[in-house]
Amino acid sequence: xxxxxxxxxxxxxxxxxxxxxxxxxxxxxxxxxxxxxxxxxxxxxxxxxxxxxxxxxxxxxxxxxxxxxxxxxxxxxxxxxxxxxxxxxxxxxxxxxxxxxxxxxxxxxxxxxxxxxxxxxxxxxxxxxxxxxxxxxxxxxxxxxxxxxxxxxxxxxxxxxxxxxxxxxxxxxxxxxxxxxxxxxxxxxxxxxxxxxxxxxxxxxxxxxxxxxxxxxxxxxxxxxxxxxxxxxxxxxxxxxxxxxxxxxxxxxxxx
Numbered sequence: 359x360x361x362x363x364x365x366x367x368x369x370x371x372x373x374x375x376x377x378x379x380x381x382x383x384x385x386x387x388x389x390x391x392x393x394x395x396x397x398x399x400x401x402x403x404x405x406x407x408x409x410x411x412x413x414x415x416x417x418x419x420x421x422x423x424x425x426x427x428x429x430x431x432x433x434x435x436x437x438x439x440x441x442x443x444x445x446x447x448x449x450x451x452x453x454x455x456x457x458x459x460x461x462x463x464x465x466x467x468x469x470x471x472x473x474x475x476x477x478x479x480x481x482x483x484x485x486x487x488x489x490x491x492x493x494x495x496x497x498x499x500x501x502x503x504x505x506x507x508x509x510x511x512x513x514x515x516x517x518x519x520x521x522x523x524x525x526x527x528x529x530x531x532x533x534x535x536x537x538x539x540x541x542x543x544x545x546x547x548x549x550x551x552x553x554x555x556x557x558x559x560x561x562x563x564x565x566x567x568x569x570x571x572x573x574x575x576x577x578x579x580x581x582x583x584x585x586x587x588x589x590x591x592x593x594x595x596x597x598x599x600x601x602x603x604x605x606x607x608x609x610x611x612x613x614x
Contacts, residue, residue: 398578403585406578413567414586420562422590424480424555425548428487432544435488436495443496444503444529445521454500461493465554473559483555483563490551491544498540502533538602545594549587 380400386392387399398406407414439457443450465486472482506529514524556565564583571579 395575395577398581402578403581406576407582407585410579410582414564414582417562417564417567418586418590421549421552421556421564424483424552424563425487425590425594427480428484428551429491429544429548431484432488432491432548433495433541436492436540436544437499439492439496440499440503441525443500450500457493457496460489465490465551466558469555469558472555478559478561483552483560486555487548487551490547494540494543494547495537496540498536499533502536503529506532534602534606538598538606542595542598545598546591549591549594553587 383397384400387397387402439453443454468489469482469486472485476482476485510528511524514528519527552563553565553568556563557569560566564587568580568583571583
């Protein structure tokens, strides 16, 4: 009961802060402190969103397809990499620095090369999303595997358990928390990665739509796209939280 009250209070404060920001934003544009051609008011943005709703939804469908496909592959790659590196110490020493190295190169620098190599279709976009999403999954799972209770592991070994049983009953359940934390990050990265890849080459998607309205100096539509991208990212993170509660029901009992 106390936890629900705290959660409700937090949501009220968040909504109040957002509402206050929108009011200040509207007043700043309404009083002329900032020109509407530079910063459209929330009312203009809402009107642009309503007028362009059909086009936004069509392009959002393309972006979501790319983001979801890349995220699923990224999760599979990250999970496999974490399991392999946890299983073999030499592979961990060999490949972990390379995995970290992949995150030091900006996505905006990789995207043109992927477009050059794979064209303007969906393939280079999915590859870029995989590159940006597998890292949080791999690192989170690997840390969870390595943080397994040694006493519990030794107990199962003394009872004759093999590596697969230790992984199934000790390591994997213990790594679920870090896994879902990494999945939340990857879910938000997936949408951003899809939009960035669409900036540099594509025919449809929110990134392509942003470039078109930018060239037309329709900044109200630009803000509408930005808010839509943020809403999609928040929705994906909420979906991950719901999935976490389904996969980790014991957490609800521990918090009571």
